[in-house]
Structure formats: structure tokens, C-alpha cells
Amino acid sequence: xxxxxxxxxxxxxxxxxxxxxxxxxxxxxxxxxxxxxxxxxxxxxxxxxxxxxxxxxxxxxxxxxxxxxxxxxxxxxxxxxxxxxxxxxxxxxxxxxxxxxxxxxxxxxxxxxxxxxxxxxxxxxxxxxxxxxxxxxxxxxxxxxxxxxxxxxxxxxxxxxxxxxxxxxxxxxxxxxxxxxxxxxxxxxxxxxxxxxxxxxxxxxxxxxxxxxxxxxxxxxxxxxxxxxxxxxxxxxxxxxxxxxxxxxxxxxxxxxxxxxxxxxxxxxxxxxxxxxxxxxxxxxxxxxxxxxxxxxxxxxxxxxxxxxxxxxxxxxxxxxxxxxxxxxxxxxxxxxxxxxxxxxxxxxxxxxxxxxxxxxxxxxxxxxxxxxxxxxxx
Amino acid sequence: xxxxxxxxxxxxxxxxxxxxxxxxxxxxxxxxxxxxxxxxxxxxxxxxxxxxxxxxxxxxxxxxxxxxxxxxxxxxxxxxxxxxxxxxxxxxxxxxxxxxxxxxxxxxxxxxxxxxxxxxxxxxxxxxxxxxxxxxxxxxxxxxxxxxxxxxxxxxxxxxxxxxxxxxxxxxxxxxxxxxxxxxxxxxxxxxxxxxxxxxxxxxxxxxxxxxxxxxxxxxxxxxxxxxxxxxxxxxxxxxxxxxxxxxxxxxxxxxxxxxxxxxxxxxxxxxxxxxxxxxxxxxxxxxxxxxxxxxxxxxxxxxxxxxxxxxxxxxxxxxxxxxxxxxxxxxxxxxxxxxxxxxxxxxxxxxxxxxxxxxxxxxxxxxxxxxxxxxxxxxxxxxx
Numbered sequence: 001x002x003x004x005x006x007x008x009x010x011x012x013x014x015x016x017x018x019x020x021x022x023x024x025x026x027x028x029x030x031x032x033x034x035x036x037x038x039x040x041x042x043x044x045x046x047x048x049x050x051x052x053x054x055x056x057x058x059x060x061x062x063x064x065x066x067x068x069x070x071x072x073x074x075x076x077x078x079x080x081x082x083x084x085x086x087x088x089x090x091x092x093x094x095x096x097x098x099x100x101x102x103x104x105x106x107x108x109x110x111x112x113x114x115x116x117x118x119x120x121x122x123x124x125x126x127x128x129x130x131x132x133x134x135x136x137x138x139x140x141x142x143x144x145x146x147x148x149x150x151x152x153x154x155x156x157x158x159x160x161x162x163x164x165x166x167x168x169x170x171x172x173x174x175x176x177x178x179x180x181x182x183x184x185x186x187x188x189x190x191x192x193x194x195x196x197x198x199x200x201x202x203x204x205x206x207x208x209x210x211x212x213x214x215x216x217x218x219x220x221x222x223x224x225x226x227x228x229x230x231x232x233x234x235x236x237x238x239x240x241x242x243x244x245x246x247x248x249x250x251x252x253x254x255x256x257x258x259x260x261x262x263x264x265x266x267x268x269x270x271x272x273x274x275x276x277x278x279x280x281x282x283x284x285x286x287x288x289x290x291x292x293x294x295x296x297x298x299x300x301x302x303x304x305x306x307x308x309x310x311x312x313x314x315x316x317x318x319x320x321x322x323x324x325x326x327x328x329x330x331x332x333x334x335x336x337x338x339x340x341x342x343x344x345x346x347x348x349x350x351x352x353x354x355x356x357x358x359x360x361x362x363x364x365x366x367x368x369x370x371x372x373x374x375x376x377x378x379x
Numbered sequence: 380x381x382x383x384x385x386x387x388x389x390x391x392x393x394x395x396x397x398x399x400x401x402x403x404x405x406x407x408x409x410x411x412x413x414x415x416x417x418x419x420x421x422x423x424x425x426x427x428x429x430x431x432x433x434x435x436x437x438x439x440x441x442x443x444x445x446x447x448x449x450x451x452x453x454x455x456x457x458x459x460x461x462x463x464x465x466x467x468x469x470x471x472x473x474x475x476x477x478x479x480x481x482x483x484x485x486x487x488x489x490x491x492x493x494x495x496x497x498x499x500x501x502x503x504x505x506x507x508x509x510x511x512x513x514x515x516x517x518x519x520x521x522x523x524x525x526x527x528x529x530x531x532x533x534x535x536x537x538x539x540x541x542x543x544x545x546x547x548x549x550x551x552x553x554x555x556x557x558x559x560x561x562x563x564x565x566x567x568x569x570x571x572x573x574x575x576x577x578x579x580x581x582x583x584x585x586x587x588x589x590x591x592x593x594x595x596x597x598x599x600x601x602x603x604x605x606x607x608x609x610x611x612x613x614x615x616x617x618x619x620x621x622x623x624x625x626x627x628x629x630x631x632x633x634x635x636x637x638x639x640x641x642x643x644x645x646x647x648x649x650x651x652x653x654x655x656x657x658x659x660x661x662x663x664x665x666x667x668x669x670x671x672x673x674x675x676x677x678x679x680x681x682x683x684x685x686x687x688x689x690x691x692x693x694x695x696x697x698x699x700x701x702x703x704x705x706x707x708x709x710x711x712x713x714x715x716x717x718x719x720x721x722x723x724x725x726x727x728x729x730x731x732x733x734x735x736x737x738x739x740x741x742x743x744x745x746x747x748x749x750x751x752x753x754x755x756x757x758x759x760x761x762x763x764x
Contacts, residue, residue, distance in 0.1 A: 300719070306585030373585075376621060378719050379629040 002312045003358035003365075005266075007200070008149055008179055008291055008349035009316055013243070014202040020246035021204060024239040032236050033227065042238045049245030053196065053209055056181070056248060059188035062213050065228045066241050069208040070178040070197035071100035072221075074143075076231065077174045077193040077210055078104040080218035081141055082113060090114045092139040094126060094155065095334040101143055101176055122336045123282040124153020126160065135167040142173050146180030150331045150347055151281025152291030154184065161190040172216060178208075182251045183259060184288050192216050198240065202351065203247030207240030255352045259289035262350050266359045267292060273367030280337050280345055290350040293332075295341040296366075299373045304346060307369035313362045316347050380457040380467065382435055384418075385534055386427035386442055389449030389542050404573075405447040405545040411607060412441040424486060424528050430456070443538055444605050446571055447545035452524070454534035459490055461500070464531050468501045468523060469508040471535050478515035479505070485527045501525055544573030546606050551575045552685065553648035554657040555640060556611070558595045561659030561688055563705040564696050566602050568687035569657050576602070577651055578609055579644045581616040586719065593764065594711050600759035601705050608760030612647050615753040616640075619746045620720050627737040630726040633667040635737055638679035639747060645680045646751045655683040661696065662689050666725035675729050 004012070013021075030039040032046060050064035067073040078101060082089050093105055095117045105115045116139070118130045126144075135142075142164050144155050157175060164173055174193040177186055181196040188194060188211060197208040212218065212231075224233030252258060267284055270277055280293040296304055301317035308315060328342040337345070348362070386409060391401045402422060409427055410420040418432035427448075432438045439451045455467055472479065483498030492500060502514060505523070512521075526532045554566040556578040570576050580595045596611055603609035623635050644656050660668045667676075677684055688696055700706035 302588070303585050303719070306588050309589075310585060369585075376624055376719050378721065379624075379723065 001357075001361050002314070003362040004314050005348045005350060005354065005358070005362055006314045006316050007351040007354070008347065010199045010205065011202045011351050012353075013199075013204055014247060014250050014353070016250040017203055017243045017246045021239045021243040024242040028238060028242065030238075032238060033225070042236075045245070046236060046238065046241050049241050049248070050209075052245050052248040053211060054188075057186055057188035057194060057211055059211075062188060062211050063229060063231075065210045065212060065231045066236060066244075067208045067210060067232055068206055068237070069199070070098075070176070070195055071208075072232075073195040073197070073208045073210040074098065074100040074174075074176055074178075075104045076218065076221055077195060078141065078143055079107060080221060080231070081172050081174070081193065081216065082108055083219040084217040085140055088112050088114065089140040090116065090134075090138060091141045091143070092116050092118060092131070092134050093143045094145070095119050096124065096148055096150075096153070096331045097143065097145055098149060098176060098178065101145070105143075120153070120155070120335055123286060124148055124151055124155060124335055126155055128159075128163075131160070132163060132167070135163060139164075139168055140171050142168075142171060143176065144174075145176040145178075146186060147177075147184055147288040147291070148281070148331065149179045149291075150329060151293045151335060152179075152287035152289075153281050153335070154180070154286070154288055157190050179291070180288065182248065183255055183290050185256070188213070198244040198247060201247050201251055202353065204240050204243040207237055207244050209244070252352050256289050258352045259350055260285075262354055262356070262359055263289055263292055265356065266348060266350070266363060267294075269360060269363030270294065270366055273363065274370050278341060280332055280341065281335055292348045292350075294346055294348070295337075295344040296346065296370055296374075297341075297344060298377050299344055299370060301343060301345045303373060304344075304366075304369055307373060308362070308365055311365040311369070313365050315362075316349075317345060380455055380463075381430065383454050383456045383532070384429035384432075384435060384439055384442060385452040385454040385532060386429060386540075387449045387451075388427065388447050390544060391447055392425075401447070401545055401548055404548050405445070408445050408447065408546050409442055412445050413438050416441065426528075428456075439538055443540035445546075446541055446543040446573060446605065448540040449542055450540050451538045452534040453536055454524075454532045456530045456532055459487065459527055459531045461492065464525065464533065465501055465504040467533055468505055468525065471533060472505045472509055472512060472521070472523060475509065475521055475535075476511035477520040478513050478518070479521040479523060480514065480516050480519035481505070481523045481525060483525050483527075487527050487529070490527045497525060497527065541571065541605065543571035546570065546573055547575055549573030549575075550655075551577065551651070551653040552655040552657050553644055553651065553653040554578045555644055555659070556580050556595055556599060557659070558591060558598065558709070559659070560693075560700050560706065560709040561661065561664075561696055563598050563602050563659075563709065564699045564703070565657050565659035565685075565687050567605065567699070567703050567705075569685055570602070570605055575606065576609065576657065577612065577648075577653060578602075579612045579614060579647050581640055581643075582613050583617045583620055584615075586617065586620070594708060596757055596759060596762060597764040598705055598708050599757075600762065600764050601708060602703075603759045605703075608758060610651070611757045611759060612651075613755045613757065614643055614647070614750050616643075616750060619750060622741045622746060624720050626740045628733075629722045630724055631729055631734060631737050632720060632722045633725050634672050634675055634729045635734060636720070637667050637672070637676045638734065638738070639743065639750075641676055641679045641684070642743075642747050643750050645682050646747070647754060648682065650751075655685050656680065657685045657687070659688055659696075660686045661691055661693070664693065666727045669727045671728040671730075675731050675734055678731055 032043040109115050116134045119127045172192040175191040176195045178197045192213040194211040199205040220231045222233045278295040332342045406422050418429045442451050481498040481502040483494040485494045556562045599609045599611045
């Protein structure tokens with residue numbers, strides 16, 4: 001049996017997506033920029049997908065730019081918005097952002113801008129004094145993720161947004177929604193820029209999007225034919241975009257509830273077998289409903305991962321491990337998780353398609369593997 | 380006139396009556412190396428020639444990795460006519476500047492000019508045609524070789540090759556390949572002596588991962604480029620490690636593990652017709668490589684253990700690893716994760732009596748047998764890595 005519990009890494013494309021893409025590849029292969037009628041069909045299909053995204057974000061307005069995925073959308077949001085401003089800017093981000101955000105910030109720093117990275121507490125919530133202090137000195141861009149990819153922590157976006165609007169009027173708020181889109185509700189009214197990705201919601205890899213509030217100015221990164229309103233040149237990935245639209249439509253409306261119930265089941269089953277398991281990050285009910293980060297005391301996360309792999313259970317570890325150099329997860333460390341617990345950390349991530357059988361099987365195998373491996377501790 | 384590769388061999392020259400045997404192997408190995416590129420190979424007058432290959436650079440790169448080859452020169456082969464030789468020489472030296480020397484060599488004694496006269500004549504012509512060149516017979520920057528054999532051969536460039544003895548003339552041996560920096564270098568050093576090397580790797584899933592195994596296979600493939608590919612025997616080792624950890628004194632853990640690795644390697648070696656083991660150990664590098672520890676590891680087997688890196692410094696080993704092209708793969712991560720099994724205070728002066736006492740605590744023979752039976756063998760030449 002296979003239990004795939006690494007849905008925050010990527011998901012299997014759903015049947016609806018595969019079928020929509022196959023049809024798009026076979027029949028709707030036209031370049032949307034061409035002048036004949038079939039090409040217009042491709043353009044219409046893309047626009048339909050833009051509408052799906054706006055609906056999911058509860059907004060009738062704003063521009064949706066398709067990209068190659070979350071990384072490109074984050075880069076465009078951060079570098080594109082700051083590059084469109086005049087003179088050196090101050091940018092505020094959390095310490096636990098995804099590398100595609102932190103990498104973009106480093107590039108801005110190298111270009112002479114100032115980046116302030118605020119810490120988070122053990123629950124993954126911003127340390128508010130730092131945020132407020134930075135905002136009082138003025139920032140022009142705030143970037144924060146909707147759901148932390150390693151722990152499922154959900155920073156209070158409403159409070160961040162309100163604070164930014166009152167202390168730095170005119171500043172932009174970018175939300176990286178790669179891990180949250182359609183699994184955690186999102187109101188576009190909170191943000192000015194929102195990143196999403198296809199392959200985390202059973203869509204295809206290689207497609208993502210950036211939602212941009214009307215009136216926000218961005219400087220494009222990919223130059224050329226002027227597609228996507230000049231913000232992202234290059235012939236549109238129509239099969240991917242059609243696949244993304246199908247994925248959005250196929251996502252169940254009650255995804256959050258389904259996920260929360262599955263996660264509770266998984267945690268309960270693991271706890272009943274391994275009472276001393278520890279939760280990293282926020283309490284499960286305060287975290288996103290599909291991510292569970294656990295520490296198995298006394299066993300290296302990577303070793304347990306491979307033991308589970310042998311049983312057909314696929315999960316991930318936040319920290320790469322090697323006897324020469326131990327690299328602990330900066331996110332877990334930033335959230336105050338002790339170094340020892342980081343070493344034993346495993347992330348289980350679910351999807352609405354994860355079955356109860358998969359969860360029961362995974363918990364059973366985790367129990368067995370832990371029982372065996374905990375006997376072998378370094379003496 | 381046509382392009383050829385002139386292949387010189389080194390140490391094989393030192394051989395006496397069995398020299399033809401070594402040469403035959405060498406020619407066969409060169410042939411095997413260039414065959415996929417369409418090159419034709421022959422031996423004449425104590426030189427190996429490669430001709431008729433569409434891509435001479437690729438051919439030269441392959442030939443320089445054939446053990447027993449001392450150097451490779453792209454050359455032109457032409458009729459033994461002095462005037463055309465001079466024209467070809469002028470052509471080869473066109474555009475060069477600095478100092479040069481012509482090395483003449485007349486094997487065909489019917490040719491009217493002797494070696495000295497030949498060099499003088501060609502040198503004069505080159506000087507006339509290229510005023511940017513000067514003669515320096517002691518430390519020339521460019522060496523123009525002119526050889527008169529069945530044909531005339533001219534070459535300027537000499538690409539150093541790996542040297543050593545032809546692969547297959549030195550028997551077979553089994554390398555303990557870990558995935559670190561040292562063991563591939565050790566394997567290379569012994570391959571260089573004409574030995575056909577196979578590898579054995581100890582795999583401790585889930586303490587090491589599939590990626591770590593891939594890395595070892597990739598290293599073996601890189602080493603195998605110096606021969607005709609490599610056989611890699613992957614041994615399941617987890618059970619033995621767990622037993623040692625559970626039942627034996629912690630401080631002896633590493634040496635006990637090494638002794639079982641050697642025993643298993645010895646059996647795999649014998650089953651594959653190998654006469655010796657090769658390890659990448661270097662005296663004193665880590666706790667299991669003190670002289671006392673090495674004595675104890677050796678005592679576990681009845682087979683010679685070659686340790687070509689025994690007197691080398693880590694930096695010297697890294698230099699060789701870089702030169703032979705295995706370093707970048709060796710330093711990839713995914714190394715073993717099994718610090719669980721690493722003693723905090725390993726014994727640096729283990730005594731054989733203590734080790735034997737510890738080994739009596741586990742069913743070593745059964746575990747060894749099971750590990751050997753579980754071997755999975757990979758052929759690097761069949762793999763895309």
C-alpha cells in the first residue's frame with residue numbers, strides 16, 4: 001500500500017486536471033495571440049481561469065498574471081513591485097518565509113534596499129513589537145506567507161494588514177499563498193498581491209499565478225512579446241493554465257473541514273502508538289488543516305523517513321541530515337523549536353483526496369518503525 | 380597526408396620477454412576505448428596509432444584515460460619527402476611565438492638525412508617562415524617532433540596520459556567503496572597498476588538512503604571510465620550494524636564494523652575471482668585507521684589488503700580525487716546518516732582479544748552469510764546516472 005502524505009511538496013494531478021489538459025494539448029494548442037477564432041478560444045479559457053482565481057479570493061477585480069509557478073510569482077511580486085518604486089525602499093518580511101521570497105529579498109538588499117526580517121513566536125505568529133517598530137519607521141512592502149510550509153502556522157494576516165494600512169498608508173502587502181490557496185480561506189481585500197501555485201492543489205507543475213490589486217504597479221522581469229499585460233512575456237502555457245482552472249474547480253468547497261478531520265485522525269492514531277511524540281509549531285487546531293509537523297524523540301527524522309519509505313509511506317523532513325554537516329530547519333529554529341527536536345522532525349501533509357485508509361496505514365507504520373528505531377540511539 | 384593520434388606507452392617498455400603480452404592488452408584496451416568513436420587502432424614500431432576517427436579530440440580524451448598510455452599527440456602522417464615535411468612543419472608552427480626546438484628521429488635508416496641533420500634542416504625552414512620564433516635547445520616552449528618511420532610523423536602537442544600498466548595485466552581486486560573522497564582514489568591507484576577492480580558497497584537503509592546509493596554508483600561509473608565500467612556489489616548491512624550496536628561494547632563499534640565489512644568483502648571478492656581487497660584507509664586519519672585498528676581489521680581476513688593511500692595526507696588525496704574527476708561527486712551530501720552507530724569515544728587502540736570476545740556476543744557467521752546472500756550487483760556501464 002502507498003500512503004502519500006507529502007502533499008505540501010506536490011500533489012498528484014487529479015483526473016479532472018489530466019483530462020482537461022489532454023484535451024487542451026490535443027485540440028486547444030493554438031497560440032492565444034493569434035488572430036483566428038480557435039486562438040480566441042484559448043484566450044477565453046485563460047480568462048475563465050482568471051475568474052476562478054478571483055472568485056476563490058472573493059474579489060471581482062484585480063489582474064491575474066500567470067507564471068511558471070510560485071517562485072516566479074513571488075519574485076515578480078517582490079522584485080517587480082520594489083523596482084517600480086523610486087529610490088531605496090524598506091521591505092518587511094518574516095524570518096520563516098519560503099526561499100523564493102527570502103532569495104528575492106537578498107537580491108533587493110544587494111541592489112541597495114533595506115530588508116527587515118521579523119521573528120515569529122512558537123505559534124508562528126509575528127513578534128508584534130518588532131513588526132510595529134519597523135512599520136513606524138516606514139516600510140513600502142510587507143511580505144508574509146499565508147501558511148507556513150513546514151509547520152502549517154498561519155500568521156494573523158488581518159492584523160498585519162490593518163497595522164500596515166494604518167502605519168504605512170500606500171505600502172503594499174504581498175501574501176504568499178502557495179500553501180494556503182483553497183485550503184485556508186483568503187480575502188483578497190487584505191492584500192495587494194497574492195501568490196498561488198497549481199501543483200499544490202492537484203493541478204500541473206509549471207504553472208502558478210500572481211493576483212495584483214488594480215492600480216498596483218509592477219516592473220516585469222520577463223521581457224518580450226508583452227503577454228499578460230506586459231508583466232510576463234512569453235507564449236502562455238495554455239494547457240497548464242487550463243489544468244490550473246480544472247484543479248480549482250475540482251477542489252471541494254469543504255476542503256478545510258475534510259482536511260481538519262483527517263489531520264485530527266492522523267495525530268490521534270500516531271499519539272495512541274507513540275505517546276511521547278511532540279508537535280512542532282502551533283497547536284493543530286490553530287494551524288492550517290493539512291500540515292502536521294511532529295518530532296519523534298530519539299530518532300533522526302531522515303532515518304524514520306526512509307524506514308517509512310520502505311513501507312510505502314512518503315513524508316518529508318525539514319532538515320537534511322548528514323554525518324558531516326547537520327543542517328537544521330531555519331523555520332523550526334526561528335519558531336523556537338530546540339535543535340534536538342528539529343533533528344527528529346517529520347512533516348505530514350494531507351490533501352482532500354487523502355483517504356482514511358492511508359492515514360491509518362501511515363500511523364501504523366510510523367508506530368512500527370519508531371518502535372524499532374528508537375532502540376538504536378547513539379550511546 | 381592524414382591526421383592520426385600518436386599514442387606513447389610508458390612502463391610497458393620496462394618489460395622483458397613478456398612485453399608482447401602487455402602490449403597486446405594495451406592495444407586491445409586502446410581499441411576498446413576508441414571503437415565507439417570509429418577510430419582504427421594499430422601497433423607499429425613501438426607506437427600505437429589511432430586513425431580514421433571523425434572526432435580526434437574526443438578520441439584523444441578517451442585514450443589518455445587508458446592505463447598504460449604515457450602520452451597522446453595529435454599528429455600528421457605523410458610521405459617521407461623532405462620538401463613536403465618542411466612545408467607541413469612550417470604549417471604547424473604558423474602563428475606560434477616564443478622559443479622552439481625540433482626533435483628529429485630517424486628510424487628508417489634509408490632516409491637520406493640522419494636525426495641531427497633532419498632537425499637542423501626543418502628548424503631552419505621554420506625559422507625562415509616564422510620570424511616570431513627563436514630556437515632554444517635547452518628549454519623550448521614548443522617541441523616539434525619529426526619521426527621518420529614507415530611514414531613521416533609530425534606533432535607539436537603532447538597530452539599527458541594516466542600512465543601505469545594496461546588494465547587486465549594485474550589480476551582482479553575488490554574495492555571497499557564508501558561514497559567518501561578516499562575510496563575512489565584508492566581504487567584508481569590500484570587500477571593504475573593494471574588491476575581490474577570491482578567494488579563492494581555497504582548499504583544501511585534506512586540509515587542511508589537511495590540517493591546515497593545512487594551517489595556511490597555514480598562514483599563507480601566515474602572510476603569505471605578508466606577501465607571498461609565497474610561492477611558494484613551492494614551489501615545489505617543494516618542488520619549487522621543493529622546487532623553490533625545492541626550487543627557489543629560501544630567503543631569497539633567502528634572497528635567491529637570494519638572487521639565485518641572486510642569479512643563480507645572477502646567472500647564477495649572470492650566469489651568474483653578477486654585476489655585482494657582495496658581500502659581508502661590512510662594511517663591515523665580517523666580512529667579506525669590507527670595502526671592498532673588496522674592490524675585488527677587485517678586480522679579478520681585471509682587476503683592481502685591494499686591501502687594505496689596509507690601514507691598520504693588528506694589534501695594530497697583531495698588533489699588526486701580532483702584530478703581524476705571523482706571529487707565533485709564525493710562531496711555531494713546524502714552521506715550516511717548513521718551517527719547513531721558512531722561511538723562517542725571510539726577505541727583507538729583496540730585489542731584483538733577484546734574484539735573477538737565482543738564478536739562472540741552476536742551470531743556473526745549467520746549475519747555475514749545473510750549479508751553476502753543479499754548482495755545486489757550493478758553494472759555501471761548499463762546505468763544512466
